[in-house]
Amino acid sequence: MRIKFPLMAIGLEVAMIVLYGLFVEYETDQSIQQFNISKQVHMEKFLDLYPLFQDVHVMIFVGFGFLMTFLKKYGFSSVGINLLIAALGLQWGTIAQGILHSHGQKVHIGIKNMINADFSTATVLISFGAVLGKISPIQMLIMTIIEIAVFAGNEYLVGEIFKASDIGASMTIHAFGAYFGLTVARILYRPGLRGGHDNEESVYHSDLFAMIGTLFLWIFWPSFNSAIAEAGDKQYLAIVNTYLSLAACVLTSYAFSSLVEHGGKLDMVHIQNATLAGGVAVGTCADMAIKPYGSMIIGSIAGIVSVIGFKFLTPLVATKLRIQDTCGVHNLHGLPGVIGGLASIVAIAMGASSTSTMVNQAFALGASIGTAIVGGLITGVILLLPLWEQPSDWDCYNDSVYWEFPRLRDHDNRFHEYHNHLEHEI
Amino acid sequence: MGYNYTRSVRCSLPLWALMLEAVLIFLFFFFTSYDGSSKDQKRLMGTYRVFQDITIMAALGLGFLTSYLRRHGWSSVAFNLFMLALGVQWAILLDGFLSQPFNRNMHISPDSIQLATMSAMSVLISLGAVLGKVNLVQLMVMVLVELTVFGSMRMVCKQILNMDNHTIMMQVHVFAAYFGLTVSGCFSSPLSKEAKENYQPATSPSLFAMLGTLFLWIFWPSFNSALLDVPSDKKKAVFNTYYALATSAVTAISVSASAHPQGKINMIHIHNAVLAGGVVVGTPGHLIISPWIAMVLGLLAGLISIGGANCLPHRVSCHRVLGIHDSCGMHYTFALPGLLGGITNVVLRMLKVSWTKDLMISYQVLHDTGGLSLIVATGLAFGFLTGFLLRLKIWKPPHAAKYFDDQAFWKFPHLAVGF
Numbered sequence: 001m002r003i004k005f006p007l008m009a010i011g012l013e014v015a016m017i018v019l020y021g022l023f024v025e026y027e028t029d030q031s032i033q034q035f036n037i038s039k040q041v042h043m044e045k046f047l048d049l050y051p052l053f054q055d056v057h058v059m060i061f062v063g064f065g066f067l068m069t070f071l072k073k074y075g076f077s078s079v080g081i082n083l084l085i086a087a088l089g090l091q092w093g094t095i096a097q098g099i100l101h102s103h104g105q106k107v108h109i110g111i112k113n114m115i116n117a118d119f120s121t122a123t124v125l126i127s128f129g130a131v132l133g134k135i136s137p138i139q140m141l142i143m144t145i146i147e148i149a150v151f152a153g154n155e156y157l158v159g160e161i162f163k164a165s166d167i168g169a170s171m172t173i174h175a176f177g178a179y180f181g182l183t184v185a186r187i188l189y190r191p192g193l194r195g196g197h198d199n200e201e202s203v204y205h206s207d208l209f210a211m212i213g214t215l216f217l218w219i220f221w222p223s224f225n226s227a228i229a230e231a232g233d234k235q236y237l238a239i240v241n242t243y244l245s246l247a248a249c250v251l252t253s254y255a256f257s258s259l260v261e262h263g264g265k266l267d268m269v270h271i272q273n274a275t276l277a278g279g280v281a282v283g284t285c286a287d288m289a290i291k292p293y294g295s296m297i298i299g300s301i302a303g304i305v306s307v308i309g310f311k312f313l314t315p316l317v318a319t320k321l322r323i324q325d326t327c328g329v330h331n332l333h334g335l336p337g338v339i340g341g342l343a344s345i346v347a348i349a350m351g352a353s354s355t356s357t358m359v360n361q362a363f364a365l366g367a368s369i370g371t372a373i374v375g376g377l378i379t380g381v382i383l384l385l386p387l388w389e390q391p392s393d394w395d396c397y398n399d400s401v402y403w404e405f406p407r408l409r410d411h412d413n414r415f416h417e418y419h420n421h422l423e424h425e426i
Numbered sequence: 427m428g429y430n431y432t433r434s435v436r437c438s439l440p441l442w443a444l445m446l447e448a449v450l451i452f453l454f455f456f457f458t459s460y461d462g463s464s465k466d467q468k469r470l471m472g473t474y475r476v477f478q479d480i481t482i483m484a485a486l487g488l489g490f491l492t493s494y495l496r497r498h499g500w501s502s503v504a505f506n507l508f509m510l511a512l513g514v515q516w517a518i519l520l521d522g523f524l525s526q527p528f529n530r531n532m533h534i535s536p537d538s539i540q541l542a543t544m545s546a547m548s549v550l551i552s553l554g555a556v557l558g559k560v561n562l563v564q565l566m567v568m569v570l571v572e573l574t575v576f577g578s579m580r581m582v583c584k585q586i587l588n589m590d591n592h593t594i595m596m597q598v599h600v601f602a603a604y605f606g607l608t609v610s611g612c613f614s615s616p617l618s619k620e621a622k623e624n625y626q627p628a629t630s631p632s633l634f635a636m637l638g639t640l641f642l643w644i645f646w647p648s649f650n651s652a653l654l655d656v657p658s659d660k661k662k663a664v665f666n667t668y669y670a671l672a673t674s675a676v677t678a679i680s681v682s683a684s685a686h687p688q689g690k691i692n693m694i695h696i697h698n699a700v701l702a703g704g705v706v707v708g709t710p711g712h713l714i715i716s717p718w719i720a721m722v723l724g725l726l727a728g729l730i731s732i733g734g735a736n737c738l739p740h741r742v743s744c745h746r747v748l749g750i751h752d753s754c755g756m757h758y759t760f761a762l763p764g765l766l767g768g769i770t771n772v773v774l775r776m777l778k779v780s781w782t783k784d785l786m787i788s789y790q791v792l793h794d795t796g797g798l799s800l801i802v803a804t805g806l807a808f809g810f811l812t813g814f815l816l817r818l819k820i821w822k823p824p825h826a827a828k829y830f831d832d833q834a835f836w837k838f839p840h841l842a843v844g845f
Contacts, residue, residue, distance in 0.1 A: 048471050055478070204832075205630050208499050212637070215486045215507065219478070231467040237460065239474060240534050244454075248447060250511035254504075254562070255443035264436025265837045266562075271504045292534050293455040296515075300447055 001389055001402065005138050009084075012141060016091045023095060024107045031108040048231070049111045055223030056118045058216055060086050064125040066213030068327055070272065072203040074133050076399040081137055085128065085144045086121045092145060093120030096152035101160075115227045122173050123151045127181030127376075129327035133200065133397035134188060138388045143379055147180055150375035157367055164364035165356040167238060168225030168283025170340025171368040178334030179369050183376025186323045188383060192393035193324060199397035200326070207268045214272045221246055221279035225286040238286040242279055245299030249278025253303035260311045270307045273332040277306035280336035284344040284361070288353035298343050302336045309335050341365035435822055438563050446566070450515050457522065461533040470536070477540040479648035482641055484510050484543050488550040490638025492754045494697060496628035498558050500832045505557075505565060506550055513546030513569050514539065520577040521545070540652065541595075548576050548598045552606030552809075554754040558625070558830035559613045564821045568812055572605055575808045579801065587793040587800070592653040596708035597768060597801045603761035604805035605812070611750040612813025613823075621829035625753075632693045639697045646671055646704035650711045663711035667704055670724030674703025677728030685736045695732050698759035702727035705763040710771040713778075723770060727763040734758035753830075768798040 025031075032042050061083060068078035094117040098107030107113070124144045135143075155172050158164050166172050193200075202210070226238035253274035258264045278299030285298070309331030317323050317330065345361045347353060383390075395401045489506035493499040521541060522532030532538075549569050556568070579601070583589045617625065651663035678699035683691045703724035707714065714720050735758045772794050779788045817823070828834040 044468075048467055051471065051475060204499070208493070208503065208631075208634055211500075211503050212486075212490075215489060215503070218507070219481050219485050222474075223478070232465045232470070235467070236465050236470055236535070239470075239536055240460065240539070243539055244515070244534075247511040247515050248451070250508055251443050251447045254508050255440040255447070258436060258443075258562075259440035261436075261837050264434040264439055266504065266835055267837045268500060268504075271507075275507065289460065291455075292458045292460070293451050296447075296451045296454055300451070 001136070001138075004387075004389060005136075008138055008141055009088075012088060012145070016088075016095075019095050020091070023099060024109060027108045027110055045231075046111045049115070049227070052223045052227040053111055053115050053118070055220040056115055056227055059220045059224055060118050060121055060125065063213050063217035063220065064122070064129075067210055067217060067272065068129055068132055069213065070202045070206050070210035070269075071133060071199065071326075071397055072201060072206050073199045073399050074397050075206060075209060076403045076405075078132065080403070081140055082125060082128065084137065085124055085140050088141065089121035089124050089144050089148055090114075090117040093117040093148050093152070096120070096149050097155065100152050100156045112228060119169060119173055119228075120148050120151055120155075122169075123147060123177035123180065126174065126177030126329050126333050127184065129329040129333075130178070130181030130185045130323075130325050131188065132326040134185075134190060134193075134324070134326070134391070135383065136389045136391055137402060139383045139390065142382060142388070143184065146379045146382070147177075147375065150180070150371055151176060154368055154371040157371075158364040162360045162363045162367070163356060164360040165288070165344065165353060166284050166364060167229050167234075168242065168279075168286040168340075170280055170283030170337045170344075171365050173337075174280045174283065174333040175337030175341065175365070176368045176372045178329045178332075178337060179372035180376040180379070181329055182323050182325060182334065183373050184380040184383065185325060186321065187377065187380025189322045189324065190393055190396070193396060197393075197397055202268070207272070210272050211268075214275065217276050218246060218250075218279070221276065225279065225283050229287045234287040237289060240292065241286045241290060241295035242282050244292050245278040245282035245295040245302070246276070247278075248296040248299035249281075249303035250275045251303070252300040253277070253307050256304050256307040260307065267310075269328065270310055273328055274303050274306035274310065277302035277332060277336040280333055281339040281343060283337075284340040285347040285352065288344070288347050290343075290347050290352045294347070294352070298339070302339055305335050305339060306331045338365065338369075341368075435561055435563055438820075438822060439561075442563055442566055446512065450519070453519055454515075457519065457530060457532055458534050459531040461535045473536045473540070476648055476652050477536045477543070479645045480540055480543050480547075480652060483645045483649055484547050484550060487638050487642035487645065488547065488554075490634050491642060491697060492554050492557055492635070493638065494627045494632045494635035494694065494754075495558065495624065495830055496626050496631055497624045497832050498830045499631050499634060500836050502557060505562060506553060508562065509549050509553060509565055509569050510543070510546055512566065513549050513573055514542045516570060517542035517545040517573050517577065520573060524577050524581045544595055544598065544649070544652065545573060545576055545580075548572060548602035548605070551599060551602035551756060551760055552609065554756040554759075555603065555606030555610045555752050556613070557753045558621075559610070559751075559753070559824070560816060561822065561824055561835065564816045564823060567816060567821065568609065571808065571812045571815070572602075575605075575804060576601060579804050583797045583800065587797045588790070589793060589797050592712070593709055593771065593794065594797065594801075595653055596650070596711075597764065597798065599705050599708065599760035599764035600768060600798070601801045601805040603756045603759075603764065604802055605809040606756055607750055607752055607761070608806050608809030609813040609816065610752060612810065612817055613751075617751065617829065618826045620827040620831075624830035627694055632697075635697050636693070639700060642701055643671060643675070643704070646701070650704065650708050654712055656712075659712035662714065663707075665717060666707045666711045666714045666720035669717045670703035670707040670720040670727070671700070672703070673721040673724030674706075674728035674731070675700040677725050678702070678732055681729060681732045682736075685732060694755070695735055698755050699728055699731035699735070701759055702731035702763040705760055706767040706770070708764070709767045710774050713771065713774045723766070727766060730762050730766065731758045734762055765798075765802075768794075768801075772798070 065079040065082035069075040097116055124147050158172050222239045222242040225242040226235045229235040229238045257266045257270035261267050281302035282295050282298050310328050345358045348358050489503045493502040549572050580594050583594045647664040647667040650667040651660045654660045682695040683689045706723045706727035707720050775791045824834045
């Protein structure tokens with residue numbers, strides 16, 4: 001770690017700086033003129049969208065970061081590595097997307113580029129959830145670089161060639177990120193962890209930390225889905241639809257969580273994740289006129305599917321397909337993302353939007369999953385090379401491998417005391 | 427094993443929740459539509475900001491505010507989210523029905539969702555008083571009843587008493603706290619030994635509660651100014667709230683220290699009392715013309731809040747005298763400062779009358795006074811009814827021994843594997 005990781009990270013950063021020097025510029029008066037608006041209007045637009053950008057930023061850094069802190073000994077890495085790869089990813093995402101969209105010209109940074117760059121990091125963070133605890137920071141850096149490049153390609157394919165509509169990016173971000181991560185997890189399958197790992201579980205307080213992430217994501221999801229929507233009506237639709245879908249999703253996920261557990265108890269894992277499925281699923285058709293009840297139906301279905309996925313599908317996938325999905329991203333992002341794609345096909349069939357066709361949406365969904373799996377295969381094979389300081393099976397899900405940990409023992413004692421106490425009562 | 431196994435809500439919770447959601451979707455299908463008018467980007471973003479701030483306060487702030495008990499954090503946060511989601515959907519419909527009874531397409535916009543969130547906050551505040559003693563099914567019933575009562579009361583105040591939206595909504599604290607307290611009073615049996623052991627703050631949960639407090643504290647100016655239409659009023663409300671909050675925070679921390687024999691600060695006081703300043707300037711915020719008045723109010727609110735929590739330790743006195751157990755000290759955070767705010771509002775208007783000799787305003791004073799008493803009375807009366815409704819055995823309430831215990835409602839995986 002001591003040599004390879006700093007070398008790699010600094011090397012990548014230097015490469016970024018060089019690339020920025022070559023390809024990236026601020027907006028100049030000439031570049032603004034392309035949009036046929038005055039500088040004044042352009043500035044106002046920037047300030048209008050800046051709060052939305054901040055919301056997305058909060059989701060990426062606080063929301064995703066804390067959502068993954070549920071493991072009892074992996075909180076530092078979840079938040080810390082989340083920050084590292086998001087910071088690297090947004091630099092790389094700006095370039096990768098910018099160059100594709102400007103067809104090799106120089107990239108002019110505007111507020112939309114910043115939002116899109118945050119979006120591209122979201123894919124990596126979702127994939128990170130699938131392999132959480134099982135790979136080293138070095139592997140994560142490599143995965144970030146490859147995944148964002150593949151994502152930019154897929155996004156270009158979906159948006160520019162198929163002309164499909166995917167405003168909240170259910171397909172291009174959520175489904176893509178989830179299946180990419182799952183494929184990598186499949187390739188990096190660790191037979192040694194088949195029976196579970198001592199540290200692969202949560203404790204009382206780590207679950208509360210994860211709840212912080214959940215709430216931030218829940219609150220700001222309407223911003224995520226409306227950030228790049230057309231100003232005015234479409235943005236309004238995206239906000240209202242996403243909110244209603246999320247609200248409906250909360251009800252059904254609690255209901256199903258209680259239904260599938262013994263004694264009607266709730267499961268914290270379901271509450272942390274399934275309550276967000278509504279936001280993922282409504283993403284693709286967020287800016288379509290699907291009516292308030294339409295978005296509520298989408299949200300309800302997503303909540304139900306997500307809980308059922310956690311309860312029944314994840315164990316099955318782990319044993320039969322040999323995919324160890326740490327955070328259950330398949331149920332939070334994969335399945336709801338697919339639901340989002342299907343919902344958009346239904347919505348277009350019912351005439352909610354005329355910007356895209358059913359066939360294009362279907363192609364977009366297929367392309368997202370297809371490229372994700374191919375990209376994931378390639379990345380997985382590269383990550384298998386024994387150069388990247390992979391943690392041993394024993395060291396998985398453990399912060400102390402990568403972090404200086406002065407008072408670990410103290411915390412441990414307290415948790416132990418607390419749980420011994422609980423055990424006594426049972 | 428006896429009481430270790432709580433009564434299962436496996437049948438009732440999914441059934442009720444799914445049925446409710448189905449009914450809600452059905453009602454939305456028939457009665458709602460988008461706002462068809464074209465939207466100005468600037469205005470949309472402006473309202474969306476406020477809407478976002480209020481959602482943060484409701485979901486994150488109020489959720490974590492009540493999470494300081496050592497074994498009740500999960501329920502505090504998660505039940506709060508559930509009730510918010512249900513409450514907002516119900517309140518959107520209710521607002522539409524009550525304002526235009528036979529309108530078949532009410533418009534949904536960030537404004538209407540924001541208003542619904544503010545109504546739903548009444549339930550979340552009441553939740554603070556009953557938390558730990560009820561299960562999710564009972565809370566669902568409470569959401570429906572309380573929001574219906576609150577919505578109708580707002581209509582009555584508006585139509586008959588001519589009060590404006592802002593004044594009524596800012597009394598939400600008083601209404602909700604008294605509602606919650608009376609509901610809690612109906613579960614009056616003294617706490618069992620186990621429940622008393624669970625009913626203790628702990629270090630990490632207290633820090634989580636601080637997170638909620640801070641988010642509420644930061645965004646409170648948005649809440650107090652959200653429903654004011656005139657920009658100058660809005661500005662005044664923001665400034666006054668800001669200064670009152672700052673004063674009450676300083677007061678709360680210093681008085682909390684002085685109340686302790688060794689001058690130590692009590693974290694529980696801080697969680698609640700620093701917010702009292704925001705509550706107190708809610709109603710009169712736009713009438714206060716200079717910051718010092720707001721600061722005096724903030725000071726008083728801080729004193730009341732700490733004094734109430736300390737000199738009349740509610741856990742003892744209320745418990746002995748009235749048999750009410752206020753789980754998270756809602757009486758001193760929301761009810762008393764809210765009352766003080768309502769009275770200040772009346773006094774400020776009265777002063778205005780004596781200056782201007784305007785008859786219209788003097789009627790308004792009467793109306794405001796009537797409104798405040800109506801709000802308290804409705805809160806108490808319907809709280810009582812709801813409490814009785816919730817005591818029915820059909821909701822399968824948790825055992826008294828399992829009060830304030832997450833284990834009654836949650837699956838604990840790490841215990842199953844013998845951690």
